[in-house]
Amino acid sequence: MARRAALELALKQADLTYEEAAAAVRVVAAEAGELLRTNKSAIAQWVAGTKTPNPQTATYIAEALSRRLGRTVRPSELGLCNPSQDRPVEELGLVLGADPVDVLRRIGEADIHRRKFLTGAAYSVAAAALPLGIDQAVEYQQRAQAGHTRAGDAEIAAVRDVVEMYTRIDERHGGQHGRSAVVQYLRSDVADLCRSSFATDAQRRDALGAAACVSYLCGWKAFDAGEHGLAQRYYLQSYALTREAGDDLHGAWILRIMAHNGMDIRQPQETLALAEAALGLVHHRVDPATEALFAVTRARALAHAGRGSEAVAQLRQAQDLVLRGEEEALPFWAALWGAPRATVASHTAKTFRELRDHANAERHYALSARSRGNGGREHQRITALTLAAQGREQAAQGHLEQACTTWGHSLDMFTGVRSHRAKSEVTGIRRRLKVFDRRGIKAAADLDERARSWQAAYA
Secondary structure (H helix, E strand, O other), X not given: OHHHHHHHHHHHHOOOOHHHHHHHHHHHXXXXXXXXXXXHHHHHHXXXXXXXXXXXXXXXXXXXXXXXXXXXXXXXXXXXXXXXXXXXXXXXXXXXOOOHHHHHHHHXXXXXXXXXXXXXXXXXXXXXXXXXXXXXXOOOOOOOOOOOOEOOHHHHHHHHHHHHHHHHHHHHHOOOOOHHHHHHHHHHHHHHHXXXXXOOHHHHHHHHHHHHXXXXXXXXXXXXXXXXXXXXXXXXXXXXXXXXXXXXXXXXHHHHHHHHHHXXXXXXXXXXXXXXXXXXXXXXOOOHHHHHHHHHHHHHHHHHOOOHHHHHHHHHHHHHHHHHOOHHHOOHHHHOOOOHHHHHHHHHHHHHHHOXXXXXXXXXXXXXXXXXXXXXXXXXXXXHHHHHHHHHHHHHOOOHHHXXXXXXXXXXXXXXXXXXXXXXXXHHHHHHHHHHHHOOOHHHHHHHHHHHHHHHHHO
């Protein structure tokens, strides 16, 4: 009876029907890379206590209700387990203030061994707000845990070289190439570097900043695999490292990616606050091209918040900044991810897409694809994704033949790319092509066969 009362009360407070609750649970599970078939009958059985969800599904239920209620809800509070069975290990990485190096070792260990409690973890809306509760002017205390190993500029440069190499591989071939190698590198070599002794405090800070870049890359790879809860944990600990290094500009960069992460998975509750905090930290403190990357993030967040006119005004500022900027002036942590003009164009397109301005979205997706070096081959994954999005905007305007041509180019670029996002885009292309085929678009059938063959090769 207690179980029935707790879960039923939470559903009433959240104003969710059983069918709506089932849909919300499926969304959370999908973000964690798991396909659930939860339906209203399953919810009814859980409420009645005639069946009990498995522990992983219970965490999805708790997260779905947490989002709806605006507060953290644990499975035990819903009567889905005893309080002693709430798995505290699931909170791994969802805190700030703990030793980020130790936390990253533990996250990396679980990631390498594909521990389901972490690889299947749900994205936490509550955790997205954690950086916003920290006084940006206060640095973390230096931790007196330096080891006996001496390290300096050469070791820090080596980490940066490795980050650059794996970022290039990631951008060209997709996030699943070299993923385990990067995670292993983080939990061993990079963690050991952070525990080394340095001749100067500046070197210690640089080492922590380099480690933050590796953690960010691990998070990006998890995101590209559709493991959003794991990605969020890497990002939070990357942010913690920048805080410990006392580098609020680099920290702002992590806030920026956390904002994009929330928008990409349609969980924009904290994204405007994150984007504004990030922009506030860098305003007039970085070169124009770098600031443009933050300004366009705020524009996109404004669009998600339903503030269209402000979003468009912010886009103009971002475009002005990037035109005045020089790519060579970008700091290391921003330069890793390609030409700022291409990035600003891509996020401008996403902003217009949110505003349902398909013509402008199409135009800026095309501009972004053209702005990538070497015909897009150096950034093959993002170019392919951009072309797929451009085709979607063409289709939304009724330009069906054009869309098929653009999607064909996208499939060319997807060759060799191993990425959950690539799989999702190709699935979406095939879904739309079925509608085209019914309308008699000749190119649709041939393109669908190409897309089917790609799925068979990269399933």
